[in-house]
Amino acid sequence: MRQLLTKLEQASGLDRTGDRLQETVRSVLRPRGLRDLLHGVWLGHPLHPALVQLPVGAWLSAAVLDLLPGNRRSATVLVAVGTAGALPAALSGANDWAELTTEQRRVGLVHAIANGIGTTLFVGSLAARLAGRHRAGRTLGFLGLAAAGGGAYLGGHLAYKQGAQVNQAAPDLHRMSEGWRPVIDVASLPHEKLVSRTVDDVALVVYRDGDDVSVLLDRCPHQSGPLSEGDLVRVDGHACVVCPWHGSTFQLDDGAVVHGPAGTDQQVLPTRVVDGVLETRLP
Incomplete structure (x- = not known):
């Protein structure tokens, strides 16, 4: 795993996509007040790590309920809450990502892709549950949690190994x-x-x-x-x-x-x- 992460940090092939995406993010999130809001300036603490608690916590709780009988409705509500919370978490993460170093952006790009896959799977899980296909909803939910878990692992690498958005002083x-x-x-x-x-x-x-x-x-x-x-x-x-x-x-x-x-x-x-x-x- 360490060797894979080192190769990911050095994967210059990601830079072409990353550079274009960085320009797009900066263009979309151009107002300084919006960028400061998403960085967590008003909070005195990076906002992204706080926002990710909602989708991760809701999705993980839904997975636990899916393993127990008689909790279809509660699990569906939690999947919906987590999916709704993924959008602001993604916006704040993209805002932070656009200001990282090249090596950090490479890992951050794959982190975002993994979380995007996870969110898409949970959207499908929610749709299946609302249509009464709860077995398919559970399966998509477990797959989504696995993808989001991989994204969370890369997020931890970004913070604790590469020092992204950690107080350097x-x-x-x-x-x-x-x-x-x-x-x-x-x-x-x-x-x-x-x-x-x-x-x-x-x-x-x-x-x-x-x-x-x-x-x-x-x-x-x-x-x-x-x-x-x-x-x-x-x-x-x-x-x-x-x-x-x-x-x-x-x-x-x-x-x-x-x-x-x-x-x-x-x-x-x-x-x-x-x-x-x-x-x-x-x-």
């Missing part, structure tokens, strides 16, 4: 030692400019706005872009930094994500000033 917190650490002399810190500093080999970005100073992890949680090289903008009165790689936008005072593709906030570190020196520590 979070591991930096484990590399900093405990206690307060010096960062920079406050007197040398310019106003309303991004300054890059390193503490325990962890890259940080420092921003001063009057007497307020913020220290954030420098690596963008989406794909590790250097925020210290990003642009400064103001959104709803808040000073924000725009990642130079993919455009994720974060408030500098509290790290809140304003625009995706990042779906999580950026980590802000506590600060204090001792003898004119700005210090920071782990949260």
Whole structure:
């Protein structure tokens, strides 16, 4: 299985289809507000993993009921609920997929195909059940669950092996030692400019706005872009930094994500000033 997944990651033959599909997804989901909604910006957490719980849970529950007598109606309702929930889950997944790296998109494409097959089988299962052909409905449901299970396996590979939509900055917190650490002399810190500093080999970005100073992890949680090289903008009165790689936008005072593709906030570190020196520590 590991060898197959490695070959899938390296399957450049998928790129022609993937590149065209990426352009289509970006064209269809063009409004930024819609993209942010589907990325989970409003939630502070990627939306796709939350939405997939509905179809997977409903379909799995329907399969359990199909193994027990006297549950045809309940199983049919669960298949219908799961099938309806597959659409928003697919939209959010496609939105995230369009912002992944090439190797991630290859696995994600097959992940989507497997889930598409599973959903189609469940549509057929629902139609068969409503027509009174419950044996055929159960068979199609079990096949659909198998396909969706394969898709879920690939989704786990995307997240846990390839790091898709996982907060890329979070591991930096484990590399900093405990206690307060010096960062920079406050007197040398310019106003309303991004300054890059390193503490325990962890890259940080420092921003001063009057007497307020913020220290954030420098690596963008989406794909590790250097925020210290990003642009400064103001959104709803808040000073924000725009990642130079993919455009994720974060408030500098509290790290809140304003625009995706990042779906999580950026980590802000506590600060204090001792003898004119700005210090920071782990949260």
